[in-house]
Amino acid sequence: xxDFEPKIVAFLCNWCSYRGADLAxxxxxxxAANVRAIRVMCSGRVEPAFxxxxxELGADGVLVLGCHPGDCHYAEGNYKALRRMxxxxxxxxxxxxxxxxxxxxxxxxxxxDLFTHVVNDMTEKxxxxxxxxxxxxxxVA
Amino acid sequence: xxxxxxxxxxxxxxxxxxxxxxxxxxxxxxxxxxADIVFWPVAVDAKYADVxxxxxQSIDACLFNxxxxxxxxxHMAKLLRQKSKIMIAYGSCATEGCxxxxxxxxxxxxxxxxxxxxxxxxxxxxxxxxxxxVKVPEGELELPVLxxxxxxxxxxxxxxxxxxxxPPEERTTWLALEALLSGKLPPKGTVIAxxxxxxxxxxxxxxxxxxxxxxxxxxEIIPEPDKCLLEQGxxxxxxxxxxxxxxxxxxxxxxxxxxxxxxxxxxxxxxxFLTALASVIDANNPDEIEKILDGIVDPAGTFYRYSLADSMxxxxxxxx
Numbered sequence: 001x002x003d004f005e006p007k008i009v010a011f012l013c014n015w016c017s018y019r020g021a022d023l024a025x026x027x028x029x030x031x032a033a034n035v036r037a038i039r040v041m042c043s044g045r046v047e048p049a050f051x052x053x054x055x056e057l058g059a060d061g062v063l064v065l066g067c068h069p070g071d072c073h074y075a076e077g078n079y080k081a082l083r084r085m086x087x088x089x090x091x092x093x094x095x096x097x098x099x100x101x102x103x104x105x106x107x108x109x110x111x112x113d114l115f116t117h118v119v120n121d122m123t124e125k126x127x128x129x130x131x132x133x134x135x136x137x138x139x140v141a
Numbered sequence: 142x143x144x145x146x147x148x149x150x151x152x153x154x155x156x157x158x159x160x161x162x163x164x165x166x167x168x169x170x171x172x173x174x175x176a177d178i179v180f181w182p183v184a185v186d187a188k189y190a191d192v193x194x195x196x197x198q199s200i201d202a203c204l205f206n207x208x209x210x211x212x213x214x215x216h217m218a219k220l221l222r223q224k225s226k227i228m229i230a231y232g233s234c235a236t237e238g239c240x241x242x243x244x245x246x247x248x249x250x251x252x253x254x255x256x257x258x259x260x261x262x263x264x265x266x267x268x269x270x271x272x273x274x275v276k277v278p279e280g281e282l283e284l285p286v287l288x289x290x291x292x293x294x295x296x297x298x299x300x301x302x303x304x305x306x307x308p309p310e311e312r313t314t315w316l317a318l319e320a321l322l323s324g325k326l327p328p329k330g331t332v333i334a335x336x337x338x339x340x341x342x343x344x345x346x347x348x349x350x351x352x353x354x355x356x357x358x359x360x361e362i363i364p365e366p367d368k369c370l371l372e373q374g375x376x377x378x379x380x381x382x383x384x385x386x387x388x389x390x391x392x393x394x395x396x397x398x399x400x401x402x403x404x405x406x407x408x409x410x411x412x413x414f415l416t417a418l419a420s421v422i423d424a425n426n427p428d429e430i431e432k433i434l435d436g437i438v439d440p441a442g443t444f445y446r447y448s449l450a451d452s453m454x455x456x457x458x459x460x461x
Contacts, residue, residue: 048419049412052453069425076425083430084419087440091415094246094441096458133458 006126009054010035010063010119013043015073016108017065023112031116032123035063042066043104044077048088051102058134061101061126065118068106078106100125101132145201145322147172148180148192149231150221152207152214153241153291158232159183161308162204165315175322176201180221189217195224202227202321204304208234208241208450209292213285222298227326229317233307233400235294236332237410238450240307242291243442245449245456249289291450303332307400307447310386332402337384339404340397344379344388346370352423356436359395370396371421374436376443381407381414400447409453411444 012018018039024031040046043066051062064085066078085104092102103122107115151159163169179200180187203225209215222228233239244252257263257270274283294300304317317333320326327333337343348369357374364370370377370391377396379388383404390397403410418437424430437443445452 047412047416049407049409049416049453052409052412056453079425080420082427083422083424084416086427086430087415087419087434087437088412090434090437091411091441091444094439094457095454096460097454 004127004131006034006060006123006131007058008035008061008063008119008122008126009059010037010065011040011043011046011050012037012107013066013073013078014039014041016067016071016106017043017115019109020065020107020111020115023109024115025112027112029112029116032120034123034126035119042072042074042077043081044072044074044079046081046084048084048091051088055097055101055132056134058132060129060132061103061122063102063118063122064104065107065115066104068108071108097132098129100129145176146179146199147176147321148200148203148221148225149178149183150180150203150205150207150217151182152205152217152235152294153210154207154232154234155240156183157308158206158234161232161306161311161314164308164311165318166311168315168318172318172322189220192220192224197223198226200225202229204229204231204317205294206230206232206235206308208238209288209294209297210241210244211285211287215297218294218297227301227321228294228298229302229304229321230294230300231304231314231317232309233305233402233447235300236303236305236451237402237448238291238293239400239447242293242448242450243446244291246442247457248459249287251459253287290456293451296450301329302327303330303402305332305334305383305401306386310389312387313385332383332405334383334385334401335387340379340382340384340386340388340391340401341369342384343386344369344391344397346391348372351421353418353421353433354423355433358438364394366394370394376418376437378414380417381410398446402448410448411441411452414444415440 012021043064046064054062066081072078105118178185180192203221230236234241253270258265258268273286274281306313313334346369347367351372353374355374364373375396378399379397382397382399383401386401407413422433424433
């Protein structure tokens with residue numbers, strides 16, 4: 001497994017987390033290069049289907065980052081995201097998808113260091129789990 | 142006009158779709174007038190070998206119900222596809238895996254152990270499980286090989302049309318048969334059902350803005366007769382389910398369970414319902430949200446009751 005580099009799809013909200021990622025970059029902070037960032041206007045825009053689709057298309061982990069509770073640009077979007085992701089977590093567990101493959105967290109525009117920490121931490125956890133096999137073929141007994 | 146040749150087949154199914162076919166009542170006579178049924182294991186005496194001897198494309202349409210979960214199902218799907226001009230996935234099992242598809246939450250060993258050994262009512266002290274072949278004095282006998290993962294018909298062969306429902310409602314069945322008999326068929330890939338965005342469009346219950354503080358199971362409450370069931374905390378799947386059934390379940394005080402599949406344009410029905418449900422929970426505090434979510438006893442089983450085999454994550458990963 002030494003050659004395995006996890007692919008992590010990250011949905012970042014435009015107002016906080018994407019800018020947090022930007023800050024990490026402009027501040028020259030070192031960060032694992034495993035994240036594929038997708039900018040969305042709000043974490044509330046992220047439907048659970050996006051996360052499942054990312055796994056289906058070969059992601060080894062999926063990260064959703066939004067504004068801290070109470071800080072949402074649209075007042076309530078991140079709470080909606082929180083409720084969806086909490087229910088999705090329960091569903092993923094039943095589908096046997098390891099907990100560390102999916103993470104929801106809060107990163108503000110001023111938290112470049114936190115962004116780096118979350119990405120590095122998740123990358124190492126997913127690396128330890130190994131690749132995610134997207135489609136299971138119908139196996140004959 | 143020469144009579145159409147129609148075949149009907151059941152793979153991994155409960156037999157309910159056969160009954161649904163007969164539920165069209167006296168219209169079955171119209172079907173008999175316009176079409177010869179050349180193969181229908183439940184009602185017509187024809188053997189697999191008879192189908193094998195038919196010329197390719199000689200059957201005008203095959204209504205195929207049931208999921209694909211063993212070697213026999215797959216063989217018959219491929220054979221009937223080869224012999225039929227039009228292949229119709231009839232009912233939820235053929236379309237999206239349905240209840241047999243729930244086997245994808247387990248592996249083969251778990252399934253066989255539950256069915257033949259662990260169940261309280263099983264009397265099987267020698268732990269005998271079915272084998273795929275056995276030698277008897279007359280020769281070797283074979284049974285179909287059971288698969289670990291249930292598949293849909295479209296994951297197995299090319300499918301022309303889909304008829305939703307567990308089982309399809311009488312009016313949906315007739316809509317499909319009428320299209321077939323009149324030759325006015327919709328574009329390939331169409332899900333044939335009466336147009337309605339969602340079951341909610343067919344449901345006469347009064348709907349307001351949804352804010353849910355607690356979920357209930359149907360036996361726990363007596364629902365108010367005219368108010369939306371989801372607003373009363375019942376897990377009514379109508380918001381995320383294709384309409385056209387006429388909403389018989391919510392009108393009988395039972396929440397929709399989602400058998401007509403995803404609404405037009407949606408790929409993963411379970412994720413769609415999950416999204417809708419989580420959005421209307423009336424809480425922002427994580428602890429309170431967890432408590433409300435505890436009211437959904439089996440989230441994955443509820444969201445993917447009919448569509449697991451056809452969903453983006455088609456089966457559970459099971460650690461060996």
